[in-house]
Amino acid sequence: MVTHLARWASRAPRETGSERGEWRALLGYAAAERRWLLVGILLGPVGTLGALAQPVAAKAIIDALERGASLWRPVVVLTVLVVAAAALRGLDLWLLERTAERIVRRVRLDLVTRLVRASVPATDRHPVGELTTRVTADTTLLRSGVTHGLVDTLVGAIGMVGAVVFMAVLDVRLLLVAAFVVGATFLGLVVLLPRMRRATEHTQRALGGVGAALERVLVATRTVKASQAEHRELATLAERVEDAYRHGLSFAWLRSVGGVVTGLAVQGAFLVVLAVGGVLVARGELEVSALIAFLLYLFYLAGPIGSLTTGVTQINQALGAVARLAPLAALPQEETSHGLPGGLDGTGAGGVVEFDRVTFAYRADRDRVLDGVTFAVPARGQTAVVGPSGSGKSTLFALLQRFYEPQDGRILLAGRDIRDLGRSELRRWLGYVEQDSPVLDGTLRDNLLYAAPDASEADLRDVVRETRLDELVERLPRGLDTDVGTRGTALSGGERQRVAIARALLRRPEVLLLDEVTAHLDALNEKTLREAVARAAGHCTVIVVAHRLSTVRSARHIVVMERGRVRAQGAHADLMAEDLLYRRLVTTQLTVPSA
Numbered sequence: 001m002v003t004h005l006a007r008w009a010s011r012a013p014r015e016t017g018s019e020r021g022e023w024r025a026l027l028g029y030a031a032a033e034r035r036w037l038l039v040g041i042l043l044g045p046v047g048t049l050g051a052l053a054q055p056v057a058a059k060a061i062i063d064a065l066e067r068g069a070s071l072w073r074p075v076v077v078l079t080v081l082v083v084a085a086a087a088l089r090g091l092d093l094w095l096l097e098r099t100a101e102r103i104v105r106r107v108r109l110d111l112v113t114r115l116v117r118a119s120v121p122a123t124d125r126h127p128v129g130e131l132t133t134r135v136t137a138d139t140t141l142l143r144s145g146v147t148h149g150l151v152d153t154l155v156g157a158i159g160m161v162g163a164v165v166f167m168a169v170l171d172v173r174l175l176l177v178a179a180f181v182v183g184a185t186f187l188g189l190v191v192l193l194p195r196m197r198r199a200t201e202h203t204q205r206a207l208g209g210v211g212a213a214l215e216r217v218l219v220a221t222r223t224v225k226a227s228q229a230e231h232r233e234l235a236t237l238a239e240r241v242e243d244a245y246r247h248g249l250s251f252a253w254l255r256s257v258g259g260v261v262t263g264l265a266v267q268g269a270f271l272v273v274l275a276v277g278g279v280l281v282a283r284g285e286l287e288v289s290a291l292i293a294f295l296l297y298l299f300y301l302a303g304p305i306g307s308l309t310t311g312v313t314q315i316n317q318a319l320g321a322v323a324r325l326a327p328l329a330a331l332p333q334e335e336t337s338h339g340l341p342g343g344l345d346g347t348g349a350g351g352v353v354e355f356d357r358v359t360f361a362y363r364a365d366r367d368r369v370l371d372g373v374t375f376a377v378p379a380r381g382q383t384a385v386v387g388p389s390g391s392g393k394s395t396l397f398a399l400l401q402r403f404y405e406p407q408d409g410r411i412l413l414a415g416r417d418i419r420d421l422g423r424s425e426l427r428r429w430l431g432y433v434e435q436d437s438p439v440l441d442g443t444l445r446d447n448l449l450y451a452a453p454d455a456s457e458a459d460l461r462d463v464v465r466e467t468r469l470d471e472l473v474e475r476l477p478r479g480l481d482t483d484v485g486t487r488g489t490a491l492s493g494g495e496r497q498r499v500a501i502a503r504a505l506l507r508r509p510e511v512l513l514l515d516e517v518t519a520h521l522d523a524l525n526e527k528t529l530r531e532a533v534a535r536a537a538g539h540c541t542v543i544v545v546a547h548r549l550s551t552v553r554s555a556r557h558i559v560v561m562e563r564g565r566v567r568a569q570g571a572h573a574d575l576m577a578e579d580l581l582y583r584r585l586v587t588t589q590l591t592v593p594s595a
Contacts, residue, residue, distance in 0.1 A: 025322050025329075026315075029103050030146050036099040040151050043092040055296035056166070057081055062289040092151075100147040104139050111135045111328055118331040120403040121362075126327070129215030130208040134328060137207055138321040141200070145318020153311030159304030163297050170294045171286060174273050178298060181269040182305075189309065192258055196313055199251035200320035206244035208324070213240045255313060262309050266302040273298060334423055352541045353377040353400065353511060358409035360399060369395045371564040372409070377511075377557065382533065382542040384552045386585055387561030393545045394435065397513045401430060413511070431509030431540075433517045437500035439488025444473070445480040447488075447499055451507040459506060466532040467502040468525055469495075494525055501529060505536055512536055514544040530554065549586060560585075 030037055057078035064071050115123065115131060123131075167175045217224055217233045224233055273295065280286035353376070360370040370392045377383045385393045398404050400411060402423050411418050418426055431451070439447055448463070449455055460480075464470050472495055476482035488496045501517055514533065530550060533542055537556075546552045553572050560568040560575065560582050568579040575582040 023319070025325075026142075026146055026318055029107060029142070030150055032106060033099045033102055036095055036102075037147065037151070040092050040095045040099065040147070041154060043088050043095065055293045055300065058296055059289045059293040062292060066289070096147045096151055100143045103146050104143040107139050107142055107325075108135055111139070111325070114328055114331055114333065117333050119334050120398075122331045127212035127215060129211030129213065131328070132215070133204075133208040133211040134324055138204055138324050141204070141317045141321040142325075144314045145316075145321070149311045149314030149318055151311070152307040153315065156304040156306070156308030156311055160301065160308065163301045163304065167294055167297050170290050170297070171277075171280070173280070174277055174286075174291075174294050177276050178269040178273050181272050182265045182301075189258060189261055192254055192261075193312060193316060196251065196254045196258070197316035197320050199247060199254055200317045201323060203244065203247040203251050204320060204324050206240070206247045210237070210240045210244050213237050258309055258313065262302070262305050266298065266305065269301075270295065270298050352379040352414055353543065354412040355396070356410045356412065358399065358406045358411060360395060360404065360406045362404070369564050370399075370406070373561075373564070373566055374409075375559050375566050375569055377541060377543055379541055380537065380539070381556035382537045382544060382554060383557040383559065384544050384546040384555035385559045385561060386546055386552060386582070387567075388581075388585075391561040392564045393561055394515055397432065397515055397543075397545070400511075400513065401432060402426060429510045431504035431507045431512045433497075433500045433504045433512075433514050435515045437493075437497040437517070439484055439491060439496045439499055441486055442483065443478075443481050444476065444484055444499070447484060448480070448503055448506060451503050455506050463502045463506045466505065466528075466535070467498045468528045469498055469502055472498075494522065498525065498529065501532070505532065509540055511541045511543065514542065516545050516547050526550070552586070558582075 057074055060074040061071060061078065063069075064074055112135060115135070164175065164179075167178070213233075213236055217237070224230060277286060277291040277294065281288055281291055355373045355375055358370055358373045359368060361368045373392070373396070385396065387393055395404075399406055400413075400418070402418060405419075413421070413426065413429065440450065445460075448460060452459075464473060464480075472491075473479050482490075484490045484499075488499070491499065497517055501514070504512060504514075512533075517529070526548065527550075533544070534554065536542060544551060544555070546555070552558060555572070558569060558572060558575055559566060560579060562581060567581060568575055570578070576586065
């Protein structure tokens with residue numbers, strides 16, 4: 001489904017981020033619920049007409065009192081008008097609230113869809129906390145502007161026009177007096193509105209900063225506490241909160257000034273009209289009932305003026321929110337095509353995975369991480385990649401999975417350029433365990449089945465046993481169905497690593513990518529896991545970024561990386577004899593776990 005945000009993003013940069021583009025986006029979301037909005041727009045004026053008729057009914061009651069006529073008919077009419085106007089207003093509010101929630105649901109679904117499907121480089125450029133704020137807080141502002149803002153502005157304008165018409169019928173002179181006072185006062189609002197919009201944008205940006213700063217602390221709680229850095233982080237958070245407070249206070253002040261201006265306009269007009277009208281009544285040029293009806297319309301006018309002011313304010317808030325959502329609308333998306341026809345069969349001339357003169361830098365203004373990397377990984381068995389920190393080992397995995405694209409060269413999988421494959425097809429072939437071994441919120445079973453939701457219970461139990469998770473399962477109160485806590489906090493570091501490895505093994509991939517996965521394991525668990533990986537290497541290709549000598553020595557093929565280049569490759573014994581860097585790595589960095 002092509003979402004509204006996607007259509008908006010397709011017009012970037014011509015419209016995305018511009019005022020025209022923001023209005024188009026705002027009205028586009030309103031148009032998506034146009035049927036119910038139209039009902040609300042129609043009910044609003046109908047209710048307004050009922051309210052506009054009330055001063056006329058009140059005038060009829062006063063005239064009846066002066067004539068000594070029966071009051072029951074005008075009283076009944078006024079009662080019906082009051083009840084009908086209230087009922088219509090209540091129904092209108094319910095429809096608008098319902099429509100607003102539907103619009104927010106649509107916007108949030110669009111946003112989370114674009115975030116989840118965004119390319120890795122695109123999401124890496126934004127703090128997680130800020131993205132969360134945009135999806136939650138900014139869409140709430142959009143909610144008010146797209147429904148209440150538009151409808152209140154329209155209904156307020158209709159109410160003002162209607163009141164002016166009735167006031168003109170009663171007395172044009174008093175109308176001109178009231179219009180002069182109200183118009184002169186409202187000139188101040190013209191100055192306030194642009195400032196209110198800027199204040200909204202600044203406030204939302206500051207809230208995003210609070211979310212980003214808080215996320216930074218929460219994802220590293222243990223490090224913060226162990227470093228006794230709470231006071232420094234609290235100072236940073238307090239500064240961000242204070243910044244949000246200042247901008248929020250600025251907006252609140254501007255909004256308060258707007259409310260004062262609205263009140264002064266009506267009250268000032270009331271006093272002037274009362275004085276001028278009193279003179280006209282004293283001269284016999286105006287009936288008392290007409291003056292009272294005119295004053296009632298003047299008081300009624302406070303409602304439409306307030307609605308108009310509030311509506312315009314909400315629209316400006318919504319436009320500010322749309323401006324902050326613009327970067328999300330323009331996030332580059334991973335393509336969802338399945339690539340060229342044909343499956344992946346057999347291997348290439350060099351191996352199941354081949355890097356052919358691959359060059360890559362994360363940013364154009366930074367040094368190359370990989371520079372002309374060429375090597376082949378044989379089918380089946382285990383290949384180890386070793387090298388000093390920063391030599392580009394983990395980047396190989398990121399390129400193989402097409403999280404990033406190389407600037408030059410090509411990567412082959414089973415003889416086919418991976419750029420000719422859809423990302424979904426490519427990743428079905430691969431199993432991946434990251435350095436940090438993330439465990440997601442949910443149960444242990446949810447995590448193990450995450451990459452293979454259709455795996456059988458027997459396969460699940462086999463993998464649990466192979467990775468020595470069976471003892472953990474027996475110890476947990478609900479076994480596999482025990483909640484592992486936020487980011488797996490109920491598990492130890494080694495247990496989280498084994499869960500991540502079991503998750504990858506359960507998928508039965510053709511190529512298994514392991515990025516320093518034994519770094520947090522003791523000797524016993526490392527040995528068990530190494531045996532499980534060795535069994536997997538019997539039916540798939542295993543590529544491991546290794547920091548353990550035992551892992552390297554059991555590898556069929558070893559690739560030595562240095563400064564983004566392949567320095568040497570071959571078997572352990574050959575490299576020990578021929579390559580100085582490899583010998584130094586073996587003696588200094590490739591550690592043996594202690595029991």
